[in-house]
Amino acid sequence: MRKIQWRAQLAGTVGWLSGMKRLGIVARLSISFIAVAGLAVAANFLAGRSYIMHTIRVEQVAPIAPPAPAIEAPIAGPAPPPAAAPISVDTALEYSRTLQRFAAALWERAAAADVAADADFRNAGAHLAATGSRLSGEVSNANRGLARKVLAKNKLVGDGALALIGLADERHRVLDEYRQHLDQLNQSTKSALDGSFKIFGRFIAREYLLKLDQNLQKIRARLEDAIASDAAPASLLALEASEREYIAVLDANRSSLQHVQGAPWLQSTQNELSILAGFRESLQRSHELYGEQRAKLTQQMSDAAVLSEECIASMQQSAAALARPAAAPVVRAAETAPRPAAPPSAAPPPIALSVTDSAPPPETTTITPSDEGRYALFVKITIAVVSLVFIVSLLTALSIVRPVRRLVLAAAKLAAGETHIRVERGGMKEIDQLAGSFNQMAQDLEVAGEASRSYQARLEAEVAARTTELRQLAERDPLTQLPNRRYGLTLMQRSLQQARSQNRFMGVCFVDLDNFKSINDSLGHAFGDQVLAKVAERLIEVSSPFGAAVRLGGDEFCVIHDDAQSFDEIHRSASQLVQAFHTPIKIERRELMVSVSCGLSVFPLHGDSCAELLSSADAALYRAKSMGRNQASIYTADLLESATERFSIEQRLRRAIEREEFELVFQPEVCVDSLRVGLVEALLRWRQPDGRLAAPGEFLAVAEASGFIAEIDKWVVDAALEAASEWHHGAWPEARVAINVSSRQLLDPRFLDRLKELMARHRLPPGCIEIELTENVIQTGAATIATLHALKAEGFAIALDDFGTGYSSLTSLAQLPLSRVKLDRSLIEGHGTDERSAAIARTTVMLCEHLNLEVTAEGVENEEQLGWLLNHESVYLQGYLISRPLRFEDVAPSMDAIHQKMALHVLSLRTGGSSASPADDFPSVEEIPTAAAHFSRA
Numbered sequence: 001m002r003k004i005q006w007r008a009q010l011a012g013t014v015g016w017l018s019g020m021k022r023l024g025i026v027a028r029l030s031i032s033f034i035a036v037a038g039l040a041v042a043a044n045f046l047a048g049r050s051y052i053m054h055t056i057r058v059e060q061v062a063p064i065a066p067p068a069p070a071i072e073a074p075i076a077g078p079a080p081p082p083a084a085a086p087i088s089v090d091t092a093l094e095y096s097r098t099l100q101r102f103a104a105a106l107w108e109r110a111a112a113a114d115v116a117a118d119a120d121f122r123n124a125g126a127h128l129a130a131t132g133s134r135l136s137g138e139v140s141n142a143n144r145g146l147a148r149k150v151l152a153k154n155k156l157v158g159d160g161a162l163a164l165i166g167l168a169d170e171r172h173r174v175l176d177e178y179r180q181h182l183d184q185l186n187q188s189t190k191s192a193l194d195g196s197f198k199i200f201g202r203f204i205a206r207e208y209l210l211k212l213d214q215n216l217q218k219i220r221a222r223l224e225d226a227i228a229s230d231a232a233p234a235s236l237l238a239l240e241a242s243e244r245e246y247i248a249v250l251d252a253n254r255s256s257l258q259h260v261q262g263a264p265w266l267q268s269t270q271n272e273l274s275i276l277a278g279f280r281e282s283l284q285r286s287h288e289l290y291g292e293q294r295a296k297l298t299q300q301m302s303d304a305a306v307l308s309e310e311c312i313a314s315m316q317q318s319a320a321a322l323a324r325p326a327a328a329p330v331v332r333a334a335e336t337a338p339r340p341a342a343p344p345s346a347a348p349p350p351i352a353l354s355v356t357d358s359a360p361p362p363e364t365t366t367i368t369p370s371d372e373g374r375y376a377l378f379v380k381i382t383i384a385v386v387s388l389v390f391i392v393s394l395l396t397a398l399s400i401v402r403p404v405r406r407l408v409l410a411a412a413k414l415a416a417g418e419t420h421i422r423v424e425r426g427g428m429k430e431i432d433q434l435a436g437s438f439n440q441m442a443q444d445l446e447v448a449g450e451a452s453r454s455y456q457a458r459l460e461a462e463v464a465a466r467t468t469e470l471r472q473l474a475e476r477d478p479l480t481q482l483p484n485r486r487y488g489l490t491l492m493q494r495s496l497q498q499a500r501s502q503n504r505f506m507g508v509c510f511v512d513l514d515n516f517k518s519i520n521d522s523l524g525h526a527f528g529d530q531v532l533a534k535v536a537e538r539l540i541e542v543s544s545p546f547g548a549a550v551r552l553g554g555d556e557f558c559v560i561h562d563d564a565q566s567f568d569e570i571h572r573s574a575s576q577l578v579q580a581f582h583t584p585i586k587i588e589r590r591e592l593m594v595s596v597s598c599g600l601s602v603f604p605l606h607g608d609s610c611a612e613l614l615s616s617a618d619a620a621l622y623r624a625k626s627m628g629r630n631q632a633s634i635y636t637a638d639l640l641e642s643a644t645e646r647f648s649i650e651q652r653l654r655r656a657i658e659r660e661e662f663e664l665v666f667q668p669e670v671c672v673d674s675l676r677v678g679l680v681e682a683l684l685r686w687r688q689p690d691g692r693l694a695a696p697g698e699f700l701a702v703a704e705a706s707g708f709i710a711e712i713d714k715w716v717v718d719a720a721l722e723a724a725s726e727w728h729h730g731a732w733p734e735a736r737v738a739i740n741v742s743s744r745q746l747l748d749p750r751f752l753d754r755l756k757e758l759m760a761r762h763r764l765p766p767g768c769i770e771i772e773l774t775e776n777v778i779q780t781g782a783a784t785i786a787t788l789h790a791l792k793a794e795g796f797a798i799a800l801d802d803f804g805t806g807y808s809s810l811t812s813l814a815q816l817p818l819s820r821v822k823l824d825r826s827l828i829e830g831h832g833t834d835e836r837s838a839a840i841a842r843t844t845v846m847l848c849e850h851l852n853l854e855v856t857a858e859g860v861e862n863e864e865q866l867g868w869l870l871n872h873e874s875v876y877l878q879g880y881l882i883s884r885p886l887r888f889e890d891v892a893p894s895m896d897a898i899h900q901k902m903a904l905h906v907l908s909l910r911t912g913g914s915s916a917s918p919a920d921d922f923p924s925v926e927e928i929p930t931a932a933a934h935f936s937r938a
Helices: 002-022 025-050 089-111 115-140 144-194 207-228 233-252 254-260 263-323 372-415 429-475 485-502 516-523 525-543 567-580 610-626 637-656 700-706 709-728 743-747 751-762 775-780 782-793 810-815 825-829 835-850 863-869 888-910 925-937
Strands: 051-057 197-199 202-204 363-369 505-513 547-553 556-564 585-587 590-592 596-603 632-634 662-671 677-687 737-740 769-773 797-803 820-823 854-858 875-878
Touching (some): 089 144, 233 254, 485 547, 485 556, 485 610, 516 525, 567 632, 662 709, 677 709, 709 737, 709 888, 825 835, 863 875
Parallel strands (some): 820 854, 854 875
Antiparallel strands (some): 051 363, 585 590, 662 677
């Protein structure tokens, strides 16, 4: 029966342990904690109630009288009453205990100056004084010297205690002052840190501010250590070292702190540090005085304790002398509890209590058990709880270590890439949950790995496709799908290397669309892109039998002729390119005629590198365009010289205005009616390095192509108005200056405002300026004509230059707000040789007279031309017969000479004199002053 019960208990225990295995860490540790706590409570209960320990110290005292038998109770009859003792031993013992209580109250009052401690100290002092007086009075009956010593020593102890309390209070005051100033310094540092901002609980501040705050907290910690250690020297030295660390950080960042926090903050901090250092030194001095006084007072209280021992010895001797008993060893107990007083009738006790601090005598310890059963129960409970803690700890370790080991191995395999790994479930609750989470993570990683591999495959395919697209973008033009300039140069370099290695010809044909800008302007850039695409298709169609086409940019293309047998073969291919575009291009149900111009260069005749061949082909293309477009031109050596000259002119034009190389010369226009100069035309000249003045025809085309014409036009207007201002406000108040204005200037919306600003600056009336323009201005549109009307409304005269050439028509006389018409020199030169030109000139003059327009005849160079123009009094004359262009400083001095010269020509014509050539009658610019003097003498 017992065996069955034992097995049932074992099965229950196993079941309970299995249940424990499934418990969590918190539950297991809670059980262990409750068990240990119960053990502690039981142990404290049993230990507090079961044993009482007594320790008795026995000290042998020298005998007062020879040894005698122990005193026994009298056998017969009452014993005679002993004589009254002159002093009580209890008074001495009470004095010793009072002295100890006084010392404890003194040390407590020195440590804390609160009201309770002060009251305890005063009560203990009063009690000590009263006990000492009573002891002195009792001792004085037997030993007056010893009584006086007790009173004197008692007074020394009282005075020393008061002095020690004063030093303690002073030390407390210094500590309080130090703490207050430290708090002020802490507040100052915190205010600097408060200027910083806080993110996620962390201050973002300058590093030196954080260091100051850390050092300040270190000073505070050292102060607490000094207070706890009773201001020991080591703690004060550590406090001083912390102060120095704070000062070092402050000195190292003085300039930054003064800049950020300000000089007052820095000065206040330094003052607080100086005050702290002073209080620390005071604290060190007060600690030294306090230590000296404490040592002195301790010695005095020790002396007082010794006096109490002497009093006890004196009392015992007096008692022994009165009773005359046999001397016996005296046992002194070191108990601090008060001893019960003997009844008055009892004899003096044979033992005395010692309060000395001498070396301890042998001690005797006794142990008295209160209950043996409780002690055995305590042992059983202890063994049971320890066993329980051991079993729980073992099960906890096994249920953690094994599953964790499986998790570690599985994690290592998972890190190696085995995402199919799974961990066996089981073990503690938390470990089992962790295993489940691990298996879920492994499953997620397996799914993510499959998705990642699929994504990587798609990404690699997309990268390959994008790489192909990028290669095409890097090598192909996206609009025409032709090789771009970069890849075209690579193809050209390959063809060049092949031609060089095989001693063959290789041609480069530079192709440019004619008037492509007008297509973009009229039909739009989108339509222009379609034109470029169609042109590329035709170039591919034509060039595929012998080479490849490349788009260089914009409307510029290049055709590479590979492996040519002869120069003529390349030349024929260039002609085929031009002829291929004689057929219209069809775009959006529209047929468009597009022509191209080609420039051809051949290796090795015209260059040995790609750059040289392209440069030669570009020069040939420029000549093809200048020859009328829609044709192919082959490079020749003179083309390179011409291109070099254009490049040189372009480079020199960039600095011509800065170097003041441009000049204005003025050609007079004489009125037939008065034979006097009515106005002058401002003509631009460019002084060359050799001193020659270049006419506009030599550089204006390059200036327009390079874009410098706008800056040159601005300079001409400024210089012409400045010259007109000097004449108007000086020797020629009626001065009139004609200025040639380009269509580009008239298209500028700021031209009129700027012209009016210059006129106001020079204080010129509008009648002093005449604007000259050519008939191509009409083609720029209504905006230009509106500008001319605005100029006319402001009072400016407007002249139409070179009438009779180009697009001259009577429509321009009706559309433009003109003041003057200038007949082209070709109409004047034809007088006498070309009757058609003379008739046109005469008709134009008469037409202008009827339209109230002034007329200027350009190119008058002989008296025959002058003769038929004298019949029209409103006509102005301009040409070498009247005057060559003059420098500014020569215009005013030459006006009278020109008048006299014209009078001589008129007189010669009326008298039938021979006509004079310009070279014979009219001097050069440098000879004008001499000629003026000659005509004056005439």
